Every structure is written in C-alpha cells, then in structure tokens.
Amino acid sequence: MLLRFRVANHRSIRDECTLSLISDADEADDSRTPRQAKLRRTWPNIQVLPVLGVFGANASGKSNLLSALYEMREAVRVSFSEWNTRPGIPRQPFKLDPACAEETTLFEVDLVLGTNPVRYTYGFELSDERVEAEWLHAYPDGVQVVWFDREADRPEDEGGEFLFPGEGFQGKRDVLVDVTRPDSLFLSTGAALNDPQLSAIHRWFLNNLWxxxxxxxxxxxxxxxxxxxxxxxxxxxxxxxxxxxxxxxxxxxxxxxxxxxxxxxxxxxxxxxxxxxxxxxxxxxxxxxxxxxxxxxxxxxxxxxxxxxxxxxxxxxxxxxxxxxxxxxxxxxxxxxxxxxxxxxxxxxxxxxxxxxxxxxxxxxxxxxxxxxxxxxxxxxxxxxHPRQDEDLEQEYLRGRYGGAPRVSAGEIARALAWREKEREHEREAKASA
Structure with a gap:
C-alpha cells in the first residue's frame, strides 16, 4: 500500500510537496473508510486511505502530481537498462525559474509491503547527469533500519558514495556497487541482478501505479x-x-x-x-x-x-x-x-x-x-x-473558499469576448473611413 509520496522540482512543482494517504481516523470508528495497515511495530496501527482525490482548476498542476509518481516508477523500471542509451537523465525541472535547472529533482515514497507488513521509505534525487542521492530504509518492529544510503558527493574518508550501516541489507554489496553506473539507480541495478531484497521493492513499482x-x-x-x-x-x-x-x-x-x-x-x-x-x-x-x-x-x-x-x-x-x-x-x-x-x-x-x-x-x-x-x-x-462540519463542500469549493478554483467572475469571459468584438468593429470602421 502507498502511504506517502514526496516530490520537488518536477514540472510545475517547484517546492517540496508531500501527498499523504495516512488517515487520522479513530480506529474504533467503523463509519469511516480508511483501511488498517497492519504494520509490525510497537506503536498503534496506522490507518491508510483507499481513495484520495486531488481537486483543482485547469493548469493548477494536478496532472503533474500524478506524472511525478509515474515518472518515479519509470525511473525505477528503466534506469539500469535504458538511461545509458540516451544523453543525460530524463527529468523535467521547474522551468519558470532558471535556477531550478541546476537543482535536483526529488522523488520519495513510503510503502507497506509483505504478508507480515513492513513499512519502507525509498527515494532518490536526480540531476541532468547522474543520480545524486538514493536511499532505502525499512521499519521492522517500528525501528528505522537503513539498508543503504547513497550520496554522490560524499568524501571517501566518510565512507564514499555508498553506505550500508548495520545488517539490514544483506546482498552482495561490493558487486552491486561496482556495476551501478552514476546514471542508474542502485535499486534498479540490484533488481536486474536478482537481489531478493531489492527485487521485492522493485516489483512494487513494476506492478503498481497504473x-x-x-x-x-x-x-x-x-x-x-x-x-x-x-x-x-x-x-x-x-x-x-x-x-x-x-x-x-x-x-x-x-x-x-x-x-x-x-x-x-x-x-x-x-x-x-x-x-x-x-x-x-x-x-x-x-x-x-x-x-x-x-x-x-x-x-x-x-x-x-x-x-x-x-x-x-x-x-x-x-x-x-x-x-x-x-x-x-x-x-x-x-x-x-x-x-x-x-x-x-x-x-x-x-x-x-x-x-x-x-x-x-x-x-x-x-x-x-x-x-x-x-x-x-x-x-x-x-x-x-478548516471547513465546518455542516459546510456545503461543493458550494464552498466552487466559491473558491478552499482555493483550487478558477478566479473568474460571472460573465468575465463573455465581457472579454465582447471587448474583442468591439475592437474588431473599430478596426473595420477605421479601414472603411480610410
């Protein structure tokens, strides 16, 4: 199950955005719709939403949010097999600020996987040339275990690009590090070489997010x-x-x-x-x-x-x-x-x-x-x-109380077209008098 998605510097999404499907519903309230994610953890089970809708006007960026999650999936799917066949890493930073071209694009998800569900956090940052950072954390028993942490600019005396603190990731670390290209995700490389731990996370991306x-x-x-x-x-x-x-x-x-x-x-x-x-x-x-x-x-x-x-x-x-x-x-x-x-x-x-x-x-x-x-x-x-409990959400949304609705007054478009026709009439009169 998808718990959370974080993205920054993708299309119209400049600043970091976090979309959460974690509910604050009371576990004892059967009238609510969240599903329980039965995590192996020491604190109470969290509740996960089966449905989430993003409302907004045309060109508000709704589609870019979904495209970001899909682009993350595609990066996991093809970075090992395809990124070395094309010039640069495919990404779409925010274009209205030239400085964003030099900044990384961020993607991160929180997932729940397995028959004995465990939460995972996986993410990465991309520049035009390489994977600048990548990380995978697991939370068995509710305690964070860092499987790997990758940082392109980390000095060698601090452990180099890849760190594997603890025993969470048990794969062939040296082999995988050696064959991971700067322009390929470590997760994609590990799955291509059939590492069982990384393949399980990789399969979630392949089989999800239609x-x-x-x-x-x-x-x-x-x-x-x-x-x-x-x-x-x-x-x-x-x-x-x-x-x-x-x-x-x-x-x-x-x-x-x-x-x-x-x-x-x-x-x-x-x-x-x-x-x-x-x-x-x-x-x-x-x-x-x-x-x-x-x-x-x-x-x-x-x-x-x-x-x-x-x-x-x-x-x-x-x-x-x-x-x-x-x-x-x-x-x-x-x-x-x-x-x-x-x-x-x-x-x-x-x-x-x-x-x-x-x-x-x-x-x-x-x-x-x-x-x-x-x-x-x-x-x-x-x-x-903070809508009131008795508030008409449909009416107040259309009025713009929550944002996300077009700022168009009644008859504004018709007035704009009427002004345009008036200008054309003036042009025709000017030509006729000439």
Missing part, C-alpha cells in the same frame, strides 16, 4: 478490457462482473460477445418486445460506453491485484455518477478486499456534494491543487482550510 489519462490511452485500455473477455485471460467471474458494470452505464445492455478470431466486440441490448439486438462496439456504441468499457479493464485488474490506480481527470473519462460509483467500489471492503488504492485528479465538484447519492469522499480524502502567481503548484488537504 496511470489512466483522458483520451491518450483509450485504445490500449479497450484492448486490455477485451482480453478479459476472450482468449487465455478470460475469466467467467470477471466476464459476469464486467457485463454488470457495463449495464450500470447502459441500462439496456444484456450481454457482451467477443469474436474469438477477430476480437470484434458486440454488445447485446434489450429490445422493446423483450428480445435482444446486437450493436457493434466500434461503429454503433456511444463514446460514453467506449470510455466506461476502456476504464473497466484497468479497474478490475487493480482491484484483483490489490495495487494502485492513478486516474488523471476522472471526470473527463466518466459521468459524475459513474465516477462516484468507482470511488465507492474502492471504498467498500467487499468489492475491494485486497486493499487496492485509487488516486485521482478532477475538477468535478459534484464529488464533494450530496447530489451523487451522498458524498462518496470523506473530507480527509480531498486534497486541493492551486497555482501561485509565480507559476508554482501547491497541494494541501481540504482539512487545512
């Missing part, structure tokens, strides 16, 4: 969902659940068929006389049905695996009612027994109100993205604005 973006990856996600309906990946239970989920969006749907040879999809619909009629998926179904179909495959995969789904602009992919149902799927232990997590961005304020059959999010599951006048993004929990 990013869904509006429009760009619909075709790939549609193909993924099709595979769940046919071929070697076909699962009858998933087939039935997928059909049921499609029926939520299209109440007339009665079944889904896949041509085993061509992969062509046909959706069966109820007719007025009680019969069924097939409609071709590509040519006759609505764009809304396409979007929901493409979303279901990744969602089912994540729920089955107990991993993390990141959705950029949830409202761009789904109707507000469907978006609320997706949130409830992840909130409910019966439909999410493996503790999968959903991290999404949106500017759909209806998820903060009661119009979608009661607000699906607890207040602590809502974060705000806002952009400062200097172009940097900032992120903070809704509760930092």
């Amino acid at each position: 990013l869904v973006t509006p429009g760009a990856d619909v075709a790939a996600r549609t193909t993924w969902t099709q595979r769940l309906l046919s071929g070697p990946q076909r699962n009858e239970a998933q087939h039935a659940w997928l059909t049921e989920l499609l029926g939520i969006a299209d109440l007339g749907l009665t079944g889904v068929d896949v041509d085993e040879e061509t992969g062509e999809l046909t959706l069966r619909h109820r007719t007025p006389d009680g019969g069924e009629a097939p409609l071709e998926f590509l040519g006759e179904e609505s764009l809304g049905t396409h979007a929901w179909f493409a979303f279901i495959g990744p969602m089912l995969q994540v729920l089955d695996a107990g991993t993390t789904l990141m959705v950029d602009e949830l409202d761009s992919s789904l109707h507000p009612t469907l978006a609320a149902e997706v949130v409830r799927l992840f909130q409910d232990p019966k439909s999410n027994p493996r503790d999968a997590q959903l991290l999404f961005t949106t500017h759909d304020a209806t998820l903060l109100g009661k119009a979608v059959l009661g607000r699906p999010l607890e207040r602590e599951q809502v974060w705000i993205a806002a952009k400062r006048s200097t172009g940097e993004s900032e992120f903070y929990p809704l509760e930092a604005a």
Whole structure:
C-alpha cells in the first residue's frame, strides 16, 4: 500500500510537496473508510486511505502530481537498462525559474509491503547527469533500519558514495556497487541482478501505479478490457462482473460477445418486445460506453491485484455518477478486499456534494491543487482550510473558499469576448473611413 509520496522540482512543482494517504481516523470508528495497515511495530496501527482525490482548476498542476509518481516508477523500471542509451537523465525541472535547472529533482515514497507488513521509505534525487542521492530504509518492529544510503558527493574518508550501516541489507554489496553506473539507480541495478531484497521493492513499482489519462490511452485500455473477455485471460467471474458494470452505464445492455478470431466486440441490448439486438462496439456504441468499457479493464485488474490506480481527470473519462460509483467500489471492503488504492485528479465538484447519492469522499480524502502567481503548484488537504462540519463542500469549493478554483467572475469571459468584438468593429470602421 502507498502511504506517502514526496516530490520537488518536477514540472510545475517547484517546492517540496508531500501527498499523504495516512488517515487520522479513530480506529474504533467503523463509519469511516480508511483501511488498517497492519504494520509490525510497537506503536498503534496506522490507518491508510483507499481513495484520495486531488481537486483543482485547469493548469493548477494536478496532472503533474500524478506524472511525478509515474515518472518515479519509470525511473525505477528503466534506469539500469535504458538511461545509458540516451544523453543525460530524463527529468523535467521547474522551468519558470532558471535556477531550478541546476537543482535536483526529488522523488520519495513510503510503502507497506509483505504478508507480515513492513513499512519502507525509498527515494532518490536526480540531476541532468547522474543520480545524486538514493536511499532505502525499512521499519521492522517500528525501528528505522537503513539498508543503504547513497550520496554522490560524499568524501571517501566518510565512507564514499555508498553506505550500508548495520545488517539490514544483506546482498552482495561490493558487486552491486561496482556495476551501478552514476546514471542508474542502485535499486534498479540490484533488481536486474536478482537481489531478493531489492527485487521485492522493485516489483512494487513494476506492478503498481497504473496511470489512466483522458483520451491518450483509450485504445490500449479497450484492448486490455477485451482480453478479459476472450482468449487465455478470460475469466467467467470477471466476464459476469464486467457485463454488470457495463449495464450500470447502459441500462439496456444484456450481454457482451467477443469474436474469438477477430476480437470484434458486440454488445447485446434489450429490445422493446423483450428480445435482444446486437450493436457493434466500434461503429454503433456511444463514446460514453467506449470510455466506461476502456476504464473497466484497468479497474478490475487493480482491484484483483490489490495495487494502485492513478486516474488523471476522472471526470473527463466518466459521468459524475459513474465516477462516484468507482470511488465507492474502492471504498467498500467487499468489492475491494485486497486493499487496492485509487488516486485521482478532477475538477468535478459534484464529488464533494450530496447530489451523487451522498458524498462518496470523506473530507480527509480531498486534497486541493492551486497555482501561485509565480507559476508554482501547491497541494494541501481540504482539512487545512478548516471547513465546518455542516459546510456545503461543493458550494464552498466552487466559491473558491478552499482555493483550487478558477478566479473568474460571472460573465468575465463573455465581457472579454465582447471587448474583442468591439475592437474588431473599430478596426473595420477605421479601414472603411480610410
């Protein structure tokens, strides 16, 4: 499970930002939605949120937060195998301040892993040329154990670039250090050489953090969902659940068929006389049905695996009612027994109100993205604005009380366009008189 993510100097995120999925809910309060992370530790178990939504205006930096977590995943995945084939380390520092090009980009996560859950902290800092720092800490029995600490500029008389204090990391240290390039993560190198301890952390990055973006990856996600309906990946239970989920969006749907040879999809619909009629998926179904179909495959995969789904602009992919149902799927232990997590961005304020059959999010599951006048993004929990218990969150968010909403007065855009047309009219009159 993901507990926390920290990032700095990535795209519009200049200053350090920490996104936390740790809840302050009372363990005895069964009405709340957090999941318990049963860590082996001496203090009380922490509570972890299964869903977190980041709300904000267009260009506030919401997408950059998800891209940062995904870029961290990609760095872990390919730094050993690919970074030496390209000029420099791929990163995207904050561009509005030239000084940021000389500063490092920071990524760090806190995780809970294992059948006997243990918390880990893993992070690194990158410049354009090399990995400047990297660290991995474990917390068995609630006590920090440093597996390794890497610092490019550490003097040799202080231990050199790599330190392995204690016996936490038991791998072949000298061998791994020798083959770790300056432009490769030690974690990626260790996993490539099959170190069992590092491979376990590495697998979390490989198997987690599925990013869904509006429009760009619909075709790939549609193909993924099709595979769940046919071929070697076909699962009858998933087939039935997928059909049921499609029926939520299209109440007339009665079944889904896949041509085993061509992969062509046909959706069966109820007719007025009680019969069924097939409609071709590509040519006759609505764009809304396409979007929901493409979303279901990744969602089912994540729920089955107990991993993390990141959705950029949830409202761009789904109707507000469907978006609320997706949130409830992840909130409910019966439909999410493996503790999968959903991290999404949106500017759909209806998820903060009661119009979608009661607000699906607890207040602590809502974060705000806002952009400062200097172009940097900032992120903070809704509760930092201290909303009253009886406050209408949807209304107050739209009013801008919590930040993250566009600063646009009523009719401002129309007035701007009217002024533009007035200027054009003056230009035409001037040309006519000339």
